[in-house]
Amino acid sequence: MVSACAYSGAYPTGYGRYAKNTEGVPEEMFDRLQASGFTHFQQSGTGAIRKYYNYARVTPMVQPLDDLGQSWLLEDERAEAGYYAANLDTGVRCEITVGEKVAVHRYTFPDNDSARVVIDLSCGGLAIDLGRTVPLRAQVESMGYGHGQATVVMEGVPLSVHIEVDAPGWRQMLWYDRRLIPGGTRLDFDSIRHTTLRPFGMLFMGPARAGQTVEVRLGFSLRGCDQARANLEREASGGFEAVRARTRARWRDHLGRVQVDGGTPARRTVMATALYHSLIKPCIADDESPFWPSGGPWAFDICTMWDIYKTQLPLLSAIAPDRAGDVLESLIRVCEEEGNFPIGYRMARGADRFFRQASALAHTALADAHALRRPGIDWTWALVHMVDDLRRLYGEDFWEHGVVHPITHTLDLAYAHHCTAKVARALNDHRLADDLERRSRDWINAFDPATGLLRDSEFYEGGKWNYSFRLLHDMAARIGLAGGDAGFIAKLDTFFGYGAEPVIQPGRAPSPVEMATGYALNRFEGLNNEPDMEAPWAYHYAGRPDRTAEVVHAALTWQFGTGPGGLPGNDDSGGLSSWYVWASLGLFPVAGQNLFLVNAPAFEHARLRVEGGEFVIETSGHRETPIGVDGLGHHPAPQYVQSATLNGRPLHTTHLTAADVHHGGRLHVRLGPEPSTWGHGSRPPSLSHPHP
Template sequence: MVRVLLEKRLEMMEKPTDLPHVALVDPFLGNAESDLPKPEGIAATWWRAKPPVGNTHPGATLPFGMVSACAYSGAYVTGYGRYGLSLSGGSPPVAFGAHEALGLAHFQQSGTGRIRMYYNYLLTTPLGPAGLEERTVRQPLADEVAWPGYYAGRLCGVNVGFEVTPMEKGMKHRYRFPEGAPVAVAVEVSAGGLLIEEMGTYPQGATLKADGNAVSGVVVMEGIPVHFHVKAGKAEAFLWEDDEEMAATSYELTLEKQKFRPTFGFGFRGREGAELELSFGFSLQEAENAQRSCGAESDFEEVVRKAAEAWEAVLSRVQVEGGSAEQQEMFASALYHSCLKPADFSGENPFTRKPGPFFLDLSTLWDLYKTQLPLMMTLWPEKGAAFVEFLVEVAVREGGFPVSYLMDNVPDRFTKQATGLCHAILEDARLRGIEADWERVLSLLWRTSQSGRGRRSRFGEYGRKFQVDPLSHTLDISYAHFCMARMARAVGHQVIHDRASALSPHWRNAFDPVSGLLREDSTYYEGENWNYSFRFQHEMKSRIELAGGKTRFAALLDKFFGFSEASHGERLFRFEGLNNEPDMEAPYAYLWAGRHDRTARIVRRVMQCQFTTGPGGLPGNDDSGGLSSWFVWSATGLFPVCGQPLMLIGSPLFPLSRWHLPEGELVIECLHHGPENVFIEEAFWQGQPLDRAWLRLEEFRKGGHLRLKMSDSPTDFGSRLPPPDFAP
């Protein structure tokens, strides 16, 4: 009977076809091991450093949403699915034999790999006749349906259908129980993390209070208080501990009791064979905030519709026309995944307990800074301004700009596999017109780099030795000084400009002038020296000269991408094909050598062989949208250079793209477009011939018309005027 009832419920909540961009998105894309088209030509030579799985999840959330909810199995890496811990390039190990779930959890990462925090708090499970004992029984998960802002399915063990939809700081659940079955739902407050060794999260303290049909409380996880208020419809609340219902209406977990790691939580009971709705409100500051965020009186269908409309407004900012139905779905899903993180917790700063911008889930900032954050800054400058303010607040409070930021209170925000990324992010934000007190930003960047935490960090070592190990950090810090010098030039701070300029050229110390590549006497994270050797420098002319000139630089790239083979005895590592992101910008490095035809061939081959539809549609970790935003940019024929006023031109996947920018509309039109016509024969900007494979950032920001005449044969387009260097 429940199957029939669930089908009726899902029929009521069909994907909103009147919202065309929402209708195109598949939240299941990237949930499973890659199932990609067979690689052809040079793509067959590329390698993978990480497991070929996207690590996304289909759960419900808002754009840059604070709260998400998804079925929870305890699997790596989002809590959804069947996989165990996987860190190397083989197929991911299967941890669970079937597609199952223990219930629905809140707060998920998206597309990450090995990080510290995996959240999945307040695990919510509908119960069967056995009551609380069934809370730990894995149930087959079936009949899943999802679109932006909505996720539904069925837990087969108890035969209960579920639906979830997000609010600004909360989540609505709806459950449909079989006729004649008891209606009960348990919420485990002690749950958190993954069911993978050393990846669980346990409470450090908690309080609960039941009052009629509502429960309020707080649980401290990883040093962060998660306040919640949950209200049911026509149901009665109860508390439980270790699978035993409690007579008390309040509960407190002390630190002394924590060592026993008890399971505890609350639940609701309603009438038999009924539908049960729950409204969750969350806050990292106050119980009152959580109660206000609960939204208990809102109609479920209205919340679903409001969430879908919010997504439609976001997804319609970049529109593409033409291409196949599969390519349209891939693009819409990529833009969707690009707008999940960072999670906007504005007004919920648990450290200062003050209002203002606050963001979390910067778990892979070394990937986001190249593609995803420039996309956010470009399309939503108000969100960009809030993000800048947040970074400034962190720097003031913690004495440095982070390279990651998660929902925890640990001191490893500054010591991971990159250095000084916020310097590039903030200069990029300034170039994209984000409003901020840039003199104050510059002062903080310089002070935190040269004193305090910076003096004890790789910045201090770089200032003394003019290089650091790993050598990729030498590139980071050199570029950070370039960005500070440019910002100082803009705000008129001569002292910082001169000192930062003097420290910006030492990227050269990381390179071997004989090989033209980064030196091999270093360690490299998730790649090798080849994978980091073609990063964009601020002095690309000098970088190419160091490699022996344009011809030899292009020859190195040819080996890297598989157009030619290694020399006898040469230690060669190939392009990772976007299985990982250290070399995600490398296809565009050809533009500085005048070989746009190579860029065109590679980016189109990547889009053809490394992306598709369905759960296996991504070549590797989406890394909070870093990978998906590469596709968004490249599919429209563009690529940003973070920290420089440049937009590079690639090879559009679609014959027509429209960017609805804050200052005007940008239209990219391709004549003679087709699967084999990947090369640009001629280009016109605002109706005038364009003899360069790049736009100035101010041209892009103001909008205009870029018309490209495509060809199936390589051309010399872009060979005469490479992208410029910018003096610090």
């Protein structure tokens, strides 16, 4: 539930140097890496979603309280899963670790007569226009002897924190508007707004010897200070090093669920980092929902389903099925409480529906979970909400007319009807399933038969070319609409730029004319755009998996690196990193269809720890390829699947069922330097051709 990081106030997550930006290279807010303290609860790699948390800023200081909010240079940074450390140029060494619901800070001070640790409970959001989050109400209480507690209501959520500070002999005081309140034990604020907000919080102050450490332990809860204290008592026993060790062990277990052999050091580093990013979000807080009183999981930081439903949720389902089930259980409860499945869901009252992005995406994950017979979900109750959600917002027009604009929502809703029909039929409601299946065929209304592409419409972060290669539930009919395999492949080749000149990338502050010229190329944008993440695998459905291999290889080789900026766009809560994990393994999940597509793996050997034991992906004929140009200036060439076996039997199709992967087994892929005919005569299943 809890994260912690250095806080600069910059975009995108409160850490870094950049101003808010959506196109081109971002502008810098400042020219150095700096921090005004260390905050809690951050988004992970998201775009301009307006709210970014960064609550309860903790600042170690050797300056007076008037300097609170000033930023200091960050030096000698070190980061690993569950641990962050850096030096401030004031001479303070700063270390942070987290548990499930706690954060523990350790500060090592230089010699100083009046050192202090300041906790700013008014902090929230970013230091950019429209980026600040202001508490609606707050109560802060100093409980004496290194103890305190507070509740701040942020966006309708009562976030409580219990504070313990080990600083023997230091004074403890409340403060308001950078002024100490000697002897004060409680602060109460109501009806705070931007124009009336003045910073407030708690301070611990005293002399420090060189090398003296002060430990700050924070327990958080969304159900009051008593539960925050209980969380701290349960998780923070043993102090900083004990919390760090337990968290490191949990991360080692989760990251160990995908193991790869071979690969260059850079490729292995990117793979491990991508897996780590894939497992940070969504946040799951057991027994912490502030909106319903019962126990069970409460998942937040689903920012957004549009970003994670294709890649990240299938990854969680494969290697962390208990947590994937918790996400789905929480989504069903959100729908029950708030009336719809959210597209985005933050730690805030009210689901972010993100109307423009997409419609009815939770249905894909639910359909996959049902096909895998996931326990712990009342499927009769889930089906009630799946059906009801189909008729909300754009779904009402789709129900009446079989088409809706923005036209991409027609595809979303048709696909969601298909996913819901599968669950309904499995529950023996055949009348409902027949009706849903009939409506699922209305995807065809989104396409222009004259072009084989989507009809003209408004599009969210893309155009009709980006969205025209979605992996629909009836790809056979969709390819037929584009003129058959040859016509469809020709359009895909145009989209991916085969035979075209390289595209010049936009720089800092690109002009509207420059951006419009780029969009007019109707080209693949390179995975920074969610609609493009599945497009390379559309070749599979036209019998050209060799083309998929080329595009995916190019993306893995040229678009990811080991340094800052090593991603080709926003990570979007781990959605992009999950794409990298799957692509490196030579698999791609088709969300909602209980299906994996097979491609050339980037590693010689890989193992996934799944419910059924291990799913092993091994290769013969594999050749190591670097990221980017190698030291000799060579451009690494792709490898192609020549043949494959599953559990020792020939695999003539280019796909597996999800059950094949989740139950464990062995996929052997023979690779070669030239395209083969493997997969040219087979197709993954489609609604009109279910058994290729």
